[in-house]
Amino acid sequence: MGTSRYIQRMVNIAQASESHARAVAIEVRDLVVIRGRNRVLDSLSVDVPEGSVTGLLGPSGCGKTTLIRSIVGVQIVESGTVQVLGEPAGSASLRERVGYVTQSSSVYPDLTVAQNLHFFAAIAGADSAAIAGALDNVGLGDTADSLTGNLSGGERTRVSIAASLLADPDIYLLDEPTVGLDPVLRRDLWQLFANLATGGKTLLVSSHVMDEAGRCDRVLLMRKGRLIADATPDELRAQTGEDDLEKAFLILAERPAT
Amino acid sequence: MSVTRTLATARRVLQQLSHDRRSIALMVLMPSVLLVIFKYVYYDNPMVFDRIGPQMLGLFPFIIMFLITSITMVRERTSGTLERLLTTPLRRVELILGYALAFAMAALVQSLVSSAVAIWLLDLTVRTPWVIVLFAVLDALLGTALGLLMSAFATTEFQAVQFMPLVIIPQILLCGLLTPRDQMVDVLRWISNVLPLSYATDAFNEATVKVGFTEDMWTDAAVVGGYMLAAITLASMTLRRRTP
Numbered sequence: 159m160g161t162s163r164y165i166q167r168m169v170n171i172a173q174a175s176e177s178h179a180r181a182v183a184i185e186v187r188d189l190v191v192i193r194g195r196n197r198v199l200d201s202l203s204v205d206v207p208e209g210s211v212t213g214l215l216g217p218s219g220c221g222k223t224t225l226i227r228s229i230v231g232v233q234i235v236e237s238g239t240v241q242v243l244g245e246p247a248g249s250a251s252l253r254e255r256v257g258y259v260t261q262s263s264s265v266y267p268d269l270t271v272a273q274n275l276h277f278f279a280a281i282a283g284a285d286s287a288a289i290a291g292a293l294d295n296v297g298l299g300d301t302a303d304s305l306t307g308n309l310s311g312g313e314r315t316r317v318s319i320a321a322s323l324l325a326d327p328d329i330y331l332l333d334e335p336t337v338g339l340d341p342v343l344r345r346d347l348w349q350l351f352a353n354l355a356t357g358g359k360t361l362l363v364s365s366h367v368m369d370e371a372g373r374c375d376r377v378l379l380m381r382k383g384r385l386i387a388d389a390t391p392d393e394l395r396a397q398t399g400e401d402d403l404e405k406a407f408l409i410l411a412e413r414p415a416t
Numbered sequence: 417m418s419v420t421r422t423l424a425t426a427r428r429v430l431q432q433l434s435h436d437r438r439s440i441a442l443m444v445l446m447p448s449v450l451l452v453i454f455k456y457v458y459y460d461n462p463m464v465f466d467r468i469g470p471q472m473l474g475l476f477p478f479i480i481m482f483l484i485t486s487i488t489m490v491r492e493r494t495s496g497t498l499e500r501l502l503t504t505p506l507r508r509v510e511l512i513l514g515y516a517l518a519f520a521m522a523a524l525v526q527s528l529v530s531s532a533v534a535i536w537l538l539d540l541t542v543r544t545p546w547v548i549v550l551f552a553v554l555d556a557l558l559g560t561a562l563g564l565l566m567s568a569f570a571t572t573e574f575q576a577v578q579f580m581p582l583v584i585i586p587q588i589l590l591c592g593l594l595t596p597r598d599q600m601v602d603v604l605r606w607i608s609n610v611l612p613l614s615y616a617t618d619a620f621n622e623a624t625v626k627v628g629f630t631e632d633m634w635t636d637a638a639v640v641g642g643y644m645l646a647a648i649t650l651a652s653m654t655l656r657r658r659t660p
Contacts, residue, residue, distance in 0.1 A: 253503060253504055258500060273428070
C-alpha cells in the first residue's frame, strides 16, 4: 500500500514537471479585485495546469480566498478575465464541473453527517451510494450519524470536502482544507488530493502553512495581492538556494519586486 | 427546473427542523395555548372570541413562518452555505420553492392542530373549517415569502428578528383584527387596502359565517398569492451569485 502510493506520487511529480505541456484548466489574466479602498488582487495573472495539485500559499490576508472566489465566479471583479475549462468563471455549465470548499465548513451544523451528504448528493445529481465511499476518503467513516455541529472544526471541514467529492467535479477549489488537522490526517488528505490529480482532476488548494508547499506539484506564492512565485517546489528550492520552503518564501517575499 | 433538487431542499429544511424538538413543540402547541388564554380572557364576552379567534388562526403561521424563514436565510447567508449552494447546479427558484414547500408543510400541521383545538375544544363556530386551514397555509407562505425578502436586508439574526415589528405589526394593526376595516379613518383604510394580511383576515371572517368557498375568498386568495409571488420574485433577485 505504502509503496504503491509512493510510486503514484512519484509518477505524479514527474508528470507535473512537464506541466508546461499540459492543458490549462484555469487561466487568470490581469485580475483586479477592489474591496473598499484595498486592491485585494493587483493585476494577477496565472495558469493552473490540468490534472495536478497546485498549492496556493501565502500569509493570511494576501488574497488567496479572493482569488479562489474569483475562479468560482462568486467574486465581483474590477477588471481582468478568469477562464475555467475554456469558459468564463461562474458560467452555468461550470457548476457541475467545479467543486468549491469554502474556508468555513459550509455544511449544515443542525443535520447529521449523512443527512448533509444526502442533500449535497441530491443537489449534484449524484448516487447516494457514493456517500460511504466519500466518508471513507476523508476518514469519517464512523461519524455518519453524528450531528455535524457536534464535530470538531477539522471534522466539519472534512464533511465539507466529502460533500464536494460526491459531485465528482473536474476542478476542486479547496480553501485551506487542512487547517487545524493533526499531521496524520493532513498527510492522508494530501494523499487524497494527489490521488484525485492522478485520476485527471485539477486541484487548487490554498494554505498558509509553508511546509504544505512540498506536497504540491506546483506552488503559487502570493503576497499582498500579487503573485511572487509560480514554480515546482524543487524549482523554488533551486531559485533560492534554501531547502526549507518557509525560508524560501521569506527570500522571495523580501526580494525587490520585478 | 428539477423536482428532485426542490424536494431535496424541502427535505433538508424539514430535517434541520426535526433536530430541534423544542422548536417543533413551540410551533405546534403555542398557538393552541394562546387561543385557550384568549378564550378565557374574554370568557364573559364570547362574541369577541368568535370574531377574533378565527383571524388569530391565520396570524400564528404568518408571524412564525416569517421569523423562521428570515432567520434561517440569514444563517444560510452568513454561514457560507448559500454561497456554496449558488455554485452548485441548484437553481435559485428550486431553493426558494424548497423552502416554501417545507414551511407550508410545517404550517399545515400547525394549523390543523390549532384549528382542531379552536373548533372542538374551545367551541369556535366556523362554517367552513377547511377554508381556515387553507388560508392559514397561504398566510404561512406569505410569511415565508416576506421573510425571504426581508432576510436580504439583515446581516445578522438580531436584525432579522427586529424586522418583525416593522413588517408584521403594522399589518396586524390594520388588518381588521382590532377594529373592523370599514370603521377605520380613510387614510388607515387605504393603507389597509394595500396590505396582504387584510385580505387574508377578510377570508377568515367570511369562513366563519359563510358556507363553502365564496367569490370574495377567491379575490382574497388571489391578492395574498399575488403578494407572495411578488415577494418571492424580489427575494430571488436578492440571492446574488456574485458578492463583493
